[in-house]
Amino acid sequence: MAPMKPHKLDLDASYPCPCRRQGELMPIALTEAFGCRRCQQIFVVRPDGYSIEQLATTYPYKRAWYWTGLQWSQLQRGFSESYWYFAIGLSFFLLMPILLWLPLLLQLSLKPEGLLWVIASLLIALTPAFLVWIALSRR
Numbered sequence: 001m002a003p004m005k006p007h008k009l010d011l012d013a014s015y016p017c018p019c020r021r022q023g024e025l026m027p028i029a030l031t032e033a034f035g036c037r038r039c040q041q042i043f044v045v046r047p048d049g050y051s052i053e054q055l056a057t058t059y060p061y062k063r064a065w066y067w068t069g070l071q072w073s074q075l076q077r078g079f080s081e082s083y084w085y086f087a088i089g090l091s092f093f094l095l096m097p098i099l100l101w102l103p104l105l106l107q108l109s110l111k112p113e114g115l116l117w118v119i120a121s122l123l124i125a126l127t128p129a130f131l132v133w134i135a136l137s138r139r
Helices: 079-107 112-137
Strands: 024-027 033-036 042-045 051-054 064-067 072-074
Touching (some): 079 112
Antiparallel strands (some): 024 033
């Protein structure tokens, strides 16, 4: 299904809250912003007039939505904006187990200390995957 086209926001109208389905966005007087009656979040209308952006959030990236006429759709961030630090960290953690396994590959023997190296490198290799799983499950 193709995404619907954004509609220009009316600063005098009320809309459902994009964060919680039961909330209602009401215009804030003398501003280009909306406030939710239920979750008390403030959303500012972006300069394009078609989307809103959430203010004062602990989320690392600014969350923004556009109105389709029926519901809010979340604006997607650009690849370079959101994945640059993730790519650097992931490449570091992917290279770390290889560097830890290198002595094992050179010795080709599994002594007790070699087994300790294997366990430590597996824990280090699985840590980023666990952190990504936690981050994605909180969406």
